[in-house]
Amino acid sequence: MPANGQPRRARITRKLALVGTGAAVLALPLMGATTASAHTTTTATAATTAATVYPNNLDGWIRQSLSVMAQHGIPGSYDGIYRNVIRESSGNPNAINLWDSNAAKGTPSKGLLQVIDPTFAAYHVPGTVYDPYDPVANITAACNYAAARYGSIDNVFGAY
Structure with a gap:
């Protein structure tokens, strides 16, 4: 031991x-x-x-909107948004409709997806700028509205 x-x-x-x-x-x-x-x-x-930095063009605006939409559970696809943007404004974020029934009532349609101010106010999505001419805010609010009314922007094939 x-x-x-x-x-x-x-x-x-x-x-x-x-x-x-x-x-x-x-x-x-x-x-x-x-x-x-x-x-x-x-x-x-x-x-x-x-x-992520998105390009300041239609492709970037749609992709950024889709990112915000995903965060808020708003359905929609790139193709559905693109199709409607081209029909409504030809991709011009400053487009304004001064001749239809909304304009005659004093609320012209504005922006890429031709949203009137009351609709923009009701369907604006937090995290986007409060400006109907802002491309991302306009797309996101319009898609939020289309989701509530039609199930998705993908289901919109004409004026809404």
């Missing part, structure tokens, strides 16, 4: 346990670094997604 009063076998076992624990401790930082890297990547991806 050694001088410390413990049998030799127990001391060797304890050393192996310490070595094993040491290896586990050494492995944990490596595993932790891998996990932290994965987390950092996820966070960076989320930040990139949140900071």
Whole structure:
């Protein structure tokens, strides 16, 4: 029996346990670094997604609107929006209709999807600018209205 009063076998076992624990401790930082890297990547991806910059054109406006719509559960597709925008305004965000029945009543249709002010006010979606001429706000409000009335902008094939 050694001088410390413990049998030799127990001391060797304890050393192996310490070595094993040491290896586990050494492995944990490596595993932790891998996990932290994965987390950092996820966070960076989320930040990139949140900071997506859309082009300032019809394609970008539709894609940005679809992103906002997805966040609010508003149905619609790129093709459905595009088809209606081309029919209503030919893609001009400053389009205004000064001759139809709405205009005769003092509320002309405005913007890409020709929304009148009361409809824009009722169906405006938070997270977009409160301006019926703003392309993203106009598309998103119009799609919100179309969803409430027709189920989706995809179901609109004429003046609405």
